[in-house]
Amino acid sequence: MTEALTPEAPVISDAAGTAGQAPENPAAGRVPLTPEELEAAVHAIADRSRKAARRLGQANRAWKDRALRAIGTALLANRKHVLEANAKDVAVGRANGTSAALLDRLTLTPERIDGLVAALENLAGLPDPVGNVVRGQTLPNGLRLRQVNVPMGVVAAIYEARPNVTVDIAGLALKSGNAVILRGGSAAANTNEALVRILRDALDSVGLPADAVQTVDQYGREGANVLMRARGRVDVLIPRGGRELIQTVVTNSSVPVIETGEGNVHIFIDESADEEMAVEILLNAKTQRPSVCNTVETLLVHSGSKVLPAVAAALRKAGVTLHVDDRIAAALGNGVETVPADDHDWATEYMDLDLAVAMVDSLDDAVKHIRKWTTGHTEAILTNNLANAERFIAEIDSAAVIVNASTRFTDGGELGLGAEVGISTQKLHARGPMGLTELTTTKWIVQGEGQVRG
Amino acid sequence: MTEALTPEAPVISDAAGTAGQAPENPAAGRVPLTPEELEAAVHAIADRSRKAARRLGQANRAWKDRALRAIGTALLANRKHVLEANAKDVAVGRANGTSAALLDRLTLTPERIDGLVAALENLAGLPDPVGNVVRGQTLPNGLRLRQVNVPMGVVAAIYEARPNVTVDIAGLALKSGNAVILRGGSAAANTNEALVRILRDALDSVGLPADAVQTVDQYGREGANVLMRARGRVDVLIPRGGRELIQTVVTNSSVPVIETGEGNVHIFIDESADEEMAVEILLNAKTQRPSVCNTVETLLVHSGSKVLPAVAAALRKAGVTLHVDDRIAAALGNGVETVPADDHDWATEYMDLDLAVAMVDSLDDAVKHIRKWTTGHTEAILTNNLANAERFIAEIDSAAVIVNASTRFTDGGELGLGAEVGISTQKLHARGPMGLTELTTTKWIVQGEGQVRG
Numbered sequence: 001m002t003e004a005l006t007p008e009a010p011v012i013s014d015a016a017g018t019a020g021q022a023p024e025n026p027a028a029g030r031v032p033l034t035p036e037e038l039e040a041a042v043h044a045i046a047d048r049s050r051k052a053a054r055r056l057g058q059a060n061r062a063w064k065d066r067a068l069r070a071i072g073t074a075l076l077a078n079r080k081h082v083l084e085a086n087a088k089d090v091a092v093g094r095a096n097g098t099s100a101a102l103l104d105r106l107t108l109t110p111e112r113i114d115g116l117v118a119a120l121e122n123l124a125g126l127p128d129p130v131g132n133v134v135r136g137q138t139l140p141n142g143l144r145l146r147q148v149n150v151p152m153g154v155v156a157a158i159y160e161a162r163p164n165v166t167v168d169i170a171g172l173a174l175k176s177g178n179a180v181i182l183r184g185g186s187a188a189a190n191t192n193e194a195l196v197r198i199l200r201d202a203l204d205s206v207g208l209p210a211d212a213v214q215t216v217d218q219y220g221r222e223g224a225n226v227l228m229r230a231r232g233r234v235d236v237l238i239p240r241g242g243r244e245l246i247q248t249v250v251t252n253s254s255v256p257v258i259e260t261g262e263g264n265v266h267i268f269i270d271e272s273a274d275e276e277m278a279v280e281i282l283l284n285a286k287t288q289r290p291s292v293c294n295t296v297e298t299l300l301v302h303s304g305s306k307v308l309p310a311v312a313a314a315l316r317k318a319g320v321t322l323h324v325d326d327r328i329a330a331a332l333g334n335g336v337e338t339v340p341a342d343d344h345d346w347a348t349e350y351m352d353l354d355l356a357v358a359m360v361d362s363l364d365d366a367v368k369h370i371r372k373w374t375t376g377h378t379e380a381i382l383t384n385n386l387a388n389a390e391r392f393i394a395e396i397d398s399a400a401v402i403v404n405a406s407t408r409f410t411d412g413g414e415l416g417l418g419a420e421v422g423i424s425t426q427k428l429h430a431r432g433p434m435g436l437t438e439l440t441t442t443k444w445i446v447q448g449e450g451q452v453r454g
Numbered sequence: 455m456t457e458a459l460t461p462e463a464p465v466i467s468d469a470a471g472t473a474g475q476a477p478e479n480p481a482a483g484r485v486p487l488t489p490e491e492l493e494a495a496v497h498a499i500a501d502r503s504r505k506a507a508r509r510l511g512q513a514n515r516a517w518k519d520r521a522l523r524a525i526g527t528a529l530l531a532n533r534k535h536v537l538e539a540n541a542k543d544v545a546v547g548r549a550n551g552t553s554a555a556l557l558d559r560l561t562l563t564p565e566r567i568d569g570l571v572a573a574l575e576n577l578a579g580l581p582d583p584v585g586n587v588v589r590g591q592t593l594p595n596g597l598r599l600r601q602v603n604v605p606m607g608v609v610a611a612i613y614e615a616r617p618n619v620t621v622d623i624a625g626l627a628l629k630s631g632n633a634v635i636l637r638g639g640s641a642a643a644n645t646n647e648a649l650v651r652i653l654r655d656a657l658d659s660v661g662l663p664a665d666a667v668q669t670v671d672q673y674g675r676e677g678a679n680v681l682m683r684a685r686g687r688v689d690v691l692i693p694r695g696g697r698e699l700i701q702t703v704v705t706n707s708s709v710p711v712i713e714t715g716e717g718n719v720h721i722f723i724d725e726s727a728d729e730e731m732a733v734e735i736l737l738n739a740k741t742q743r744p745s746v747c748n749t750v751e752t753l754l755v756h757s758g759s760k761v762l763p764a765v766a767a768a769l770r771k772a773g774v775t776l777h778v779d780d781r782i783a784a785a786l787g788n789g790v791e792t793v794p795a796d797d798h799d800w801a802t803e804y805m806d807l808d809l810a811v812a813m814v815d816s817l818d819d820a821v822k823h824i825r826k827w828t829t830g831h832t833e834a835i836l837t838n839n840l841a842n843a844e845r846f847i848a849e850i851d852s853a854a855v856i857v858n859a860s861t862r863f864t865d866g867g868e869l870g871l872g873a874e875v876g877i878s879t880q881k882l883h884a885r886g887p888m889g890l891t892e893l894t895t896t897k898w899i900v901q902g903e904g905q906v907r908g
Contacts, residue, residue, distance in 0.1 A: 054849070054851075057851075058848060058849070137870065139868075139869070139870060143859055143863065145869060145870070147886075150851070152881050153851065153881070231704065235881050235882075236881070236882055250685065250708060251708055254704060254705055256710070256711075256880065256881075256882040257710075258882075274904070276904075277903075277904040280904060280906055281904065281906055283906075284906035284907055285906075288906075288907060389901075393899055394512060395508070395512070397508075397511075397604070397607065397897070398897070399897065399898060400897070400898040400899075400900060401897060401898070401899050401900070402899075402900040402901075402902070403899075403900070403901045403902065404901065404902045404903050404904055404905075405597055405900055405901070405902030405903075405904070405905040405906070406905065406906040406907050408906070408907040409597065409900055409905070409907060410898070410900075411907075414593075414907065415593070415599060415898065415900075416591065416593060416599070426710065427606050427607070427689050427690070427710075427895035428689075428690055428710040428712075428882060428883045428895070429882045429883035431895050431896050431897070431898075432601075432896070432897075432898045433898070441881035441882070441885050442885050442886070443851070443852070443853065443854070443855060443885070443886075444853060444854040444855070444864070444869065444885075444886045444887070445847055445854075445855050445856075445857075446854060446855070446856040446857070446859055446863055446864075446869075447843075447856075447857045447858065447859070448856070448857065448858045448859030449731075449858050449859075450728070450730075450731040450734060450735065450858055450859065451858075451859040451860065451863070452734055452735055452737075452738035452739075452742075452859070452860040452862070453738055453742060453860050453862040453863060453865075453868065
C-alpha cells in the first residue's frame, strides 16, 4: 500500500550532479544546459531506456528473477555504503529543517534494507505477468487469435524523498519486463545515486542491460518536466507521493499518468450495524497504521444507530482526536472529548490519529456525503441490512467498496496480488491496488494461413 | 474500424448556437461569455452528465437495450428531418470549398441512417459489459473478493465532421452505462443538433435521463478546451479523427485520453513467403478499403524473395501507385511503373491507393525499419519460416501483430468484440480494437463479517 506524504510542496528541486550513470553531456550538472540541450539529454536517456526495454522484454522469467536476486545480494553487500550515503541525505534534511515525518521516510536502516531485499525475493517468487494469455479463440475463418500481456516498455516514476521507492519500483518494473527512468528528488540524492549504481551493476552482472534502470535526477526539476512531456518515448508515468506532487504531474504530463494514493476514506455505520464489530473495525481502520492511504478519515453514523458511544470511547482511548459535527457532539454529551468539525475536516486526509465524524439520517445521506467528499479510494459500510449493503455497493463509485470489514484491506498484498505498484484512484487502465499485470499492456496476435477480409 | 480523415486542421471552430439542449445561460452563443462563465457552463453540463451517469449506471441491460431500440425507431421516424439538416451542413461545406473526402464523411444518406439503426440493433443484442466479474476469490481470512466491470461514468468524445459518430458513440456509451458529452464540430452543426435532440428524446421516452447525451458544440472551441481540462468531472476523453485533431487533444487534455486510429501499417514479405498468398493479402490489405486505418501503407520485401514482380504487377493492375526505393526500382526494371520514395513515404499514412515499398536484407532490417516508422497499430509478416514468425511476434511492439493474414483484420467486429469504439494505439487501458468493455472500469467489492487486518 502506498504511503502518502503529508501535503507539502513537491520535492522537485534544481539540485544536480547525482547521476547513477555517466551523463550524455559531461558538463551536465555543472554548466547549466540550454533547454534544447537538456531536452536532448533526457530524450537520449529515454531512447537508451527503449533499447534496454526491448532486450528486457525478451528475457524470460528465470533471467529476470536472477537479476532481482542479484540486486538483493548487492544491496546486502553494499549495505554500509548505502547507509553512509543515506546518512548524508538525512543530515542535510535535518539541517534544512525537514519535518520529522519526512525525515522518517527518508531514512534507511539495516532493517529497512532487509525489507527491500525480502520484497525483491518475494517478487522473484511471483509468476511472470508477461506472456499471460488474456483471451483467445479460433475465429470462424480459421484465424487463431490471442491477446497476451506484454511489457509497457518505458516506465517513469516521479517520487519524493523516499529512497525505498527506488528499489521497489525498479524491481516491479524489471519483473514486468519494463525499463524504468527514475526521478527521486534532491532530498534523497546521495542515497538514490548509491542505489541506482547498485541496481545497474547487478543488472549488468547477469547480462541484462544496465540502462533498464536510469535516473534523470542530474537534470533537476527541468529534467522531470522534459520527462513528463516525452509522450511516445515514455509509455507511462507513475507519480508516488503527496497530493501536490501528484497534481503537478497530472497537470503537466502529456505522458499517460497512473494517479495513485490519495485516500479520503469513509466508513458508514448503518442503523443495523453490530456494536462490537463497529468498534473493532474502526480501531483497526484508524489506528493500526494511521499514516497510510487506506486508513479511515471520516466516520458517518446513522442517527438510529446505538453504537456511537462505544465507538467514540474506544477511539478516544486509542488516542484519536474526534472532529465532530454538532449532532455527534450533542449525542456524545460531555463524557467524550471532541473538537468541532467543518468542511475542511470532511475534505481532509489526516493520515494521523484524527477522525472526522458526522451524523446522517439515512443511507441516502451517507451516499450524498461520500459522493461530495471522497477521493474514490475506499469506502465501507457496516450493516446487517442486505438491501442497504447492495445499494451501497452499487451506488458508491470508488476503487474499493467494502462491507463489514476494515478499509485497511485495500492493499495489493492483502487482496492477493502478490506485489503492489500502488493504489490507483483513477479509472483508466488500473483502479485500486495495482499488481504486476498493471505494469503491462496487451498485444493482439493473429495467426493465419493466407486469410483475407471478405 | 475507425475511419481517419485525411490530415487537415482539426475542425474545432468557434461556431456557436447549435445546442441539443437549452444552454445554462440563455445568452450562450449570442453574447460572448467570459472565460469564467464559459467554464461554469461547461462544468454545469459535466455535472448534469455525472448525475445522469449515476442513474444510467443502475439501469439493467433490458432497460438500456430498450433505449437503443427507441433511438433506432426515432432515427427512422425522423429520417427526413435529419437528412434536411444534413443537407444544410453539406451545402455550407461545399460553399466553403470542403474537400470531396470530407464532404463524403459529412454526408448522411437514407442507407447510412439504416446502417446506424442496424448498428444500434446489433449493440442491443450484445451482452452487458457492466457487472461482469473480472476475477474473484475467497481470501484465507474469509473475505469474499470480486473485481467487477462498472461504467466509467462521464465519457467525452471530440470528433470531426462525421455525424455518424454522434449516434455511434452515444449508443456505445449508453450500452456500457456511461453518460456522454459530445463535441462534434461546427461543420456538422445542423446534423448533430438534430441527432442529439432525437437521442435525448428517445432516452426520455424510456425513462432514462436525457442528460446522458449532451453536447458542448454551442460553446465552440473554447468549450472543447474546458472539456479537455475537466479532470475529475470527465472520466475519459476519446478523440476520433485525423492526426492533428488527436494531437491537439492529447497535448491539451488533463482528462485521461484514449488515443485512436493512426495506422502506418507495414507488411513484411519474408524470403519464404508464398507468392499466391502474398498477392492476395497485399491486394486485400491495400485495395479493399484504402481510406481506413488498418490498410497497409508500407511493404517491406526480403531481397531473397521471388514474389516481388507478381505482387507489384497485381497492385499496379489494381491502380496502386508504388513509391519505391532504388533497390525495388532496380529489381522491377522498366516493366512496372513506379515513383521514387523518400523518408516522407516511410512516414506517411496515405489512406489511398498508394503504397511505399522498400527492400530489406533480413528480418532484423525489417524490424528496424518498422520500429523507426510505425505508429504501433498493426504489422504483418508473410512467411513460411516458424522461427521468423515467432521472432516477428516477439519483437514487434504494435497493438496487433499478424502472421500470414491481411492487416484488415485489426477490427473489433472481425476479432469478435461485437462492437468497436475505435482502435487504440496507446498502451494504457486499451490497445488495439476496443469493445464495450474498454468503456468500463472496475470496482473491487470486498465482503466480510467483521474482518480486521492483523
